[in-house]
Amino acid sequence: MCGIVGYVGSREVVPVLIHGLMRLEYRGYDSAGIAIIDETGNLIIEKAVGKIKDLTEHLWGKNIKGHIGIGHTRWATHGPPTVENAHPHKSRDNSIALVHNGIVENYVQLKEDLISKGYKFSSQTDTEVIAHLIEEEWDENLLKTVLKVAKKLKGAYAVGIISTKEPDKIVALRKGSPLVIGIGEGENFIASDIPAVLEYTNKFITLNDDEIAVITKDSVDIYNIDGEKLEREPFTVNWDISVAEKEGYKHFMLKEIHQQPKSLTDTISGFLSNLDNPVFDNLNKFNKLYIIACGTSFHAGLVGKFWIEKFLKIPVIVDYASEFRYRESPIDEKTLILAISQSGETADTRFAAIDSQKKGAKVLSIVNVVGSSLSRESDYVLYTYCGPEIGVAATKTYTAQLITLFLFAVYGGLKRGFISQREFEDFRHHLSILPKAIEETLKWEDKIKDIAYKYQNVKDFLFLGRGLNYPTALEGALKLKEISYIHAEGYPAGEMKHGPIALIDENMPVVCIAPEDEIFEKMLSNIQEVKARKGIVITVTDSDNSELEKLSDEIVKVEKVSSQLSPIVNILPLQLLSYYIATFLGKDVDQPRNLAKTVTVE
Ligand code: M6R
DSSP states (O other): OOEEEEEESSSOHHHHHHHHHHHHGGGOOSEEEEEEEETTSOEEEEEEESOHHHHHHHHTTOOOOEEEEEEEEEOOSSSOSOTTTSSOEEOTTSOEEEEEEEEETTHHHHHHHHHHTTOOOOSSOSTHHHHHHHHHTOBSBHHHHHHHHHTTOOEEEEEEEEETTEEEEEEEEEEBSOOEEEEOSSOEEEESSGGGGTTTOSEEEEOOTTEEEEEOSSOEEEEETTSOEEOOOOEEOOOOGGGGSOTTOSSHHHHHHHTHHHHHHHHHHHHHTTTTOTHHHHGGGOSEEEEEEOHHHHHHHHHHHHHIIIIIOOOEEEEEHHHHTTSOOOOOTTEEEEEEESSSOOHHHHHHHHHHHHTTOEEEEEESSTTOHHHHHSSEEEEOOOOOOOSSSOOHHHHHHHHHHHHHHHHHHHHTTSSOHHHHHHHHHHHHTHHHHHHHHHTTHHHHHHHHHHHTTOSEEEEEEOGGGHHHHHHHHHHHHHHHOOEEEEEEGGGGGGTGGGGOSTTOEEEEEOOSSTTHHHHHHHHHHHHHTTOEEEEEESOOOHHHHHHOSEEEEOOOOOGGGHHHHHHHHHHHHHHHHHHHTTOOSSSOTTOOSSOOOO
16 A cells, blocks of 8 residues: 655665655555755655666666665555656655645645645646645654644555655654664665565654654654654564565565465464463453454454353454444453454554444454554464565465464463363374375475366366355365456355356366365265266365366365365465466566555555
C-alpha cells in the first residue's frame, strides 16, 4: 500500500533511493518517483508510471546528484496511475516535496480551503494537500510547521518531507501507516519497511503514531505531536540482507515456499521458548473468542477455530475483519479477540481490534512483523518467525500462522486442564517431525509442475475439502486467483451437492484435498460425485487407497502427518500449483496486478 524511503548522508542519494524502492515494490507498483535536493540546493523531482524499472529507465542519462532525497512506490487510491498522481508531490513555491503512504481522509475539505486561497492542484491525490498546507502554514521552520499541519490531518499516513529551506534534513511523521528510521554512521534513513535499507544498517527506530522525526545525517530527534522531545533507543535487527534477496530462486514466492521447513522450525521453537506469555494465565477470563483477519490470514483463522474449540473448549467465531468491524457483535470484557495478520499493518484488522478493545475486549494478535502497529496495539502477541515475506501471495506465513494457532490451542488446552502433559508431549513429537514432512512433500514439485503445465489454460478451477481442510480449499483457490487471474472457488466438499455440482463437466478441474482422516470416506464419496459428472479430479492426499487412485486423473502424495496437522502439509502442493500455472501464463508472480502486500486502507 505504497512504500516510502528517504536518505540523508554522504552517499549519492539516487542509487540509495532506487535500491530502497526496489525492496519496497511489493507494497505497490503503479508508479514511482523520487525527489532530491541537488548540489546547488534545487529541488528535483522525477517520476514514472509503472514499476521501479520504468523509473530507472526514465532517469537514465539524467545524472542527478545529491545527498538527500525521498522516494515513493505507489498503490493507487485517489486518482489513477499517472505521472501527475505519482509521488513525490511538491508545494506551489517548489520548496517542499513529500511522499506519503496512507489516506488523508479530510482532504476534500482541506483542498477546497486551499483552492479558495488561490492554490492550484496538479493531481487528483489526497497527498498534494499536505504539500500546499505546509507552504500555507509555514512558521519559522519545517518542524514547527509540520507540527501545525499534522494537527489538521485526519486519516492514516506515513510521510517523508524535504525542503530547500532546510536542505540538510528529512522530516517524517506517522499516524497509522508504518515507518522506521534506519540509523547509520554519518547517514540516516526512513523507510516503510526494514528490508528497504537493510544493506546499509541494522539499527532501527520505529516511529509511533502521532510522532514526528527530524533526521539529519548525524542526528535523529523525535517529538510528540505537541512538540515535546522524546527519548527512543534503537533496536538491532539480526537479519542479513539475503532475507531481501531471491537467493537463486526465480521469484520470492518460490523461495518462500521452499523456506517453509525452516520458518516452521523457527516458529515452533519461538513459541516454545515463550510459554510464559501472559495470555495463557488469563485464558479462564474469556467465555468467547472472535478470530478476525483478512485474506490468507482469515483462512488460517478458519483452521484455528477447529483447534481452539477442540483443545481449548472456547466457542469461536471467525470473521473477515472488514465485516466484523461494522457489525454489532456482543463484545465485552469476557471476549478475547484473536487478530491474525502477517504484516500487522492491515487497516481492517487493526481497526476492528482497536474498536473491540474500546468495548472491553482483550486482543491477542498473531503477527509476523515484529514491532508492527497491531503487535504494539495488542494486549498479547504471539509471533510467527518467518522473517520478511516479500511475495505478495502469502505462503510461509500461512503455515506459520497455522502452527502458531495449533500451539496456542494445545498449550492453552494444557493450561486449562483439558489436555494432559502426556498428550501435549505427544503433539510436540508430531510437531518435531513436521518440517521433515514438509521437505519431503516439496519433492513433488516436478509432478506438480507437470500438472500446472497441463491445466494452465483452463478458465475455472474448483477446490474441495472437508473439515480442517475446507479452509485449505479456500486458500488454494485464493492463491490461484491472485497470481494467475484464473477464476477459482473453494468449497466444502459436502456442500457441493447443494448447488455447485451443477458447474462440473469434463472441462472442470476439481482439486480434491483428501487426507486419510476420520472423514476420508465421506470425501471419497464426494470425489465419486465429481467423477460421475466427468470432472477432472486432481487429488492431494496422504492415502494409498486404490479406489482414490482410480478416481484421480492426477494425484499428489503428501507426507503422512498427524491428521490434526494435515492442513499445514496439504497447502504446499496448492501453493506450487498456483505458482507454476502463473509462471507458465507469464504472470508477474511476486507482484500480481491490482494487489499490494500490505493493505493499509479500509
Ligand atoms: O498482512 P495480513 O496478513 O493482514 O494481510 C491480509 C491479506 O491482505 C493477505 O493475506 C492477502 O490476502 C494475501 N495477498 C494473500 O496471499
